[in-house]
Amino acid sequence: YYAGFAGGRKSILPGVAGRETVMNNHKMMTAPGVGIGVVDGNRLSEEMVEAVEKFCPLHFILNCVSDSSKHIVRVVGGHWYDAWREGIATFRKYNFAPIxxxxxxxxxxxxxxxxxxxxxxxxxxxxxxxxxxxxxxxxxxxxxxxxxxxxxxxxxxxxxxxxxxxxxxxxxxxxxxxxxxxxxxxxxxxxxxxxxxxxxxxxxxxxxxxxxxxxxxxxxxxxxxxxxxxxxxxxxxxxxxxxxxx
Missing domain, CATH: 3.90.226.30 (LarA, C-terminal domain)
Structure with a gap:
């Protein structure tokens, strides 16, 4: 969750990455700007994106988004980055609680x-x-x-x-x-x-x-x-x- 949101680029890092790569990535969990609900400016998440772009391109993803009642409210598929960002927008709509x-x-x-x-x-x-x-x-x-x-x-x-x-x-x-x-x-x-x-x-x-x-x-x-x-x-x-x- 320190990567901001699940899905998308996480299929590669940490998904299929080596242990050393995963550990080095996770060391950034205490860096400024890293945390749940944040992807822009989140160094840990941005390195995951870079891993897909430079080393292991994804051709297609399929991610599910659920609400607080555990119901699947949307399934996003397609380009790994665009579909993932669509999933984030849906998650915000259903699971961000304004106070x-x-x-x-x-x-x-x-x-x-x-x-x-x-x-x-x-x-x-x-x-x-x-x-x-x-x-x-x-x-x-x-x-x-x-x-x-x-x-x-x-x-x-x-x-x-x-x-x-x-x-x-x-x-x-x-x-x-x-x-x-x-x-x-x-x-x-x-x-x-x-x-x-x-x-x-x-x-x-x-x-x-x-x-x-x-x-x-x-x-x-x-x-x-x-x-x-x-x-x-x-x-x-x-x-x-x-x-x-x-």
């Missing part, structure tokens, strides 16, 4: 199985929903996480028990694919509180920079923190809905 301001609290779900099978997969929903929460706000994340972390390197880094700043510094100095999930969680947890309702235990939740929550006390605690008139959004399919502040 007038960022809220105190965002209640979100990754969308159920298999999107919340582990934190490695479910994290995308947190990343997208964070666009709707204000600094100092709270994300209340519902994700089963039946398989825990979901990636060996991610878990190894988490179990080091580093602070937010230590994770950010370590990852910046030594890019490791898999550890990028902990890097993003550390960045996010510096900006807001993440309450996690899942199968994950209290210790694993803490190591992922989340606080395991009990639903019986969640709402009262939010009222105590922000007042009875706190602002909020509810995003049931947070992995495919991108809040956009207007």
């Amino acid at each position: 007038s301001r960022k809220a105190d609290v965002v209640f979100l779900s990754a969308g159920g199985y298999p999107k919340d099978i582990n934190m490695y997969q479910a994290h995308k929903a947190l990343y997208m929903a964070s666009r709707a929460v204000r600094p100092g706000g709270t994300l209340v994340f519902f994700a089963e996480l039946a398989e825990g972390y979901g990636h060996k390197v991610f878990e190894e880094w988490a179990r080091r028990g580093m602070t937010h700043d230590e994770v950010i510094a370590a990852f910046t100095a030594d890019f490791r694919f898999g550890a990028h999930k902990l890097f993003y969680l550390a960045q996010l947890a510096k900006e807001c509180t993440i309450l996690l309702y899942s199968r994950a235990g209290e210790e694993d939740s803490r190591l992922m920079f989340c606080e395991k929550c009990d639903l019986t006390d969640t709402l009262p605690s939010l009222v105590r923190k922000y007042g009875e008139d706190f602002t909020s959004y509810v995003i049931p399919q947070a992995g495919i809905v991108l809040p956009v502040e207007e």
Whole structure:
């Protein structure tokens, strides 16, 4: 998702590219201008486009676009770049959610199985929903996480028990694919509180920079923190809905 949008050029890079090429491309995920919903000026995405243009031309693509209810709303096909950009335009229409301001609290779900099978997969929903929460706000994340972390390197880094700043510094100095999930969680947890309702235990939740929550006390605690008139959004399919502040 740091490539901005799926589809199109990703059939080649990372699709059929070598590991070294993929890793070098993904190292740019922390560069300015790189992030979900952005392709113009996104260095990581632009390198993917360059890979198709210079090394492995695509003759035809067929991509599907779904809405937040998981219904396919359009199928785009044809020239790999033009059809892909058409798909982006459709995605924006159905899955960009305009908001007038960022809220105190965002209640979100990754969308159920298999999107919340582990934190490695479910994290995308947190990343997208964070666009709707204000600094100092709270994300209340519902994700089963039946398989825990979901990636060996991610878990190894988490179990080091580093602070937010230590994770950010370590990852910046030594890019490791898999550890990028902990890097993003550390960045996010510096900006807001993440309450996690899942199968994950209290210790694993803490190591992922989340606080395991009990639903019986969640709402009262939010009222105590922000007042009875706190602002909020509810995003049931947070992995495919991108809040956009207007």
